Amino acid sequence: MCGKSTLIKKEIEPYLSDVGGYFVQRLFRSGEKVGFKMIELQDKESYTLEKTVDSISQETDLVVYLSESGRWESCIETFEKTGAAILERSYRKGKKLVLMDELGRVEQNAPRFRAMVEMLLDAPIFVLGVLKKEKNPFLDRLRGRDDLLIIDLDSWDYQEAEGKVRQFLSAAGLY
Numbered sequence: 001m002c003g004k005s006t007l008i009k010k011e012i013e014p015y016l017s018d019v020g021g022y023f024v025q026r027l028f029r030s031g032e033k034v035g036f037k038m039i040e041l042q043d044k045e046s047y048t049l050e051k052t053v054d055s056i057s058q059e060t061d062l063v064v065y066l067s068e069s070g071r072w073e074s075c076i077e078t079f080e081k082t083g084a085a086i087l088e089r090s091y092r093k094g095k096k097l098v099l100m101d102e103l104g105r106v107e108q109n110a111p112r113f114r115a116m117v118e119m120l121l122d123a124p125i126f127v128l129g130v131l132k133k134e135k136n137p138f139l140d141r142l143r144g145r146d147d148l149l150i151i152d153l154d155s156w157d158y159q160e161a162e163g164k165v166r167q168f169l170s171a172a173g174l175y
Helices: 004-018 076-092 111-122 137-143 158-171
Strands: 019-029 032-040 050-052 062-066 072-074 097-103 126-131
Touching: 004 019, 004 097, 004 126, 004 158, 019 076, 032 076, 062 076, 076 097, 076 111, 097 111, 097 137, 111 137, 126 137, 126 158
Parallel strands: 019 050, 019 097, 097 126
Antiparallel strands: 019 032, 032 062, 062 072
């Protein structure tokens, strides 16, 4: 069994030319998690969920990172500029599916990004997303939509969840 992002990666990797969007890569230094980076989905080689870094200061498009003082800091600008641009580009290129892996807390303070997420959810395009398991107005509004299927890996059988993802990808014209 694996986690949400790993399940999605395994299922969409053969179809990356038809998939747009982004994923969040976990960054490690000396075995310690030091950040999360937004990466545009492009090809199999760049679709790596984890990366070891020497220094977090060398990285761009950080979502959150561990600062020198030991506090977690968020980068709203990554969502407002990079994230919104990725989502817009995916839509304009006519991708069959847009991946948003993942949506969480920081996005609450990124109105341009939130607007792009909601525009895509209202558009005639398939969206596959990972929602953090927490409550906030942005995530609660998404969960309240009647046009979403939410698969909770904590309460669903893994094979059943895998089957639902495959059905969704098939409906999107993949698989």
